[in-house]
Amino acid sequence: MPRSSALPRRSVDRRTRLVATATLVCFGVAAAARVLVDTSTAGFDAPARYATVPPSGWTAFDTVNVVAVAGASLAGAAVLLFGATLVSAVLHHRxxxxxxxxxxxxxxxxxxxxxAGAVASGRTDFTAVTELELLRTALAGLAVASLPAIVLGAVRARGRA
Structure with a gap:
């Protein structure tokens, strides 16, 4: 008996997997940068940074700033890739x-x-407020990045009706 040469349809296409993988890599590297910055700055003494003498050359503080900027940039790229992953999934999924x-x-x-914003407004500890505001920003960014996929799904549903 002859077999069908058609391969079974995959639930996720190659483009969606590629964008999702890039998203996870960006989020992973951004999280690693955050951990590196947190562990590196734990030993810094804040008043020592604000000296009246101009800094001479590249310092450890400058290196940590570069890592923090790279991590924040990768987190932003990951949020955009997250939105692209959702759009690709909605396009492919019937x-x-x-x-x-x-x-x-x-x-x-x-x-x-x-x-998170409401809880942060009632806190007085700077570290707790910072962490809650970071959580608020991340959740809001991911929610906004999801909107194109929701709109696309609504347009496609309206087109079917």
Whole structure:
């Protein structure tokens, strides 16, 4: 009996896997940069940085700043890639539930961002406020990056109706 030469349809296409992998790599390197900056700056004494004598040459503080900037840039790129991954998934996936799931998760991220901002406004510890504001910014950025996929899903659903 002859076999069908058609391969089974994959649930995720190659482009979506590639963009998702790039997203995870960017998030991973950004997280590693954050950990490196946190562990490196733990030993810095803040008043020593604000001396009246101009700095001479490249210091460890400058190196940590470069790592922090690279990590923040990669985190921003990862957020954009996250949105592209969702758009690619919605384009490839023919089901109707994926945009609804993305919408529900986006709503949860937006509410989490609002909650983190509200909790941060009541704190007095600078470190706690910084961490909560970082969480708020990350959740809000991911929620905004999800919006094109939600709109695309809505347009495609409207086109089907």
């Amino acid at each position: 089901g109707r539930r994926l945009p609804l799931v993305i919408g529900a998760v986006t709503l949860a991220m937006a509410l989490g961002a609002v909650l």
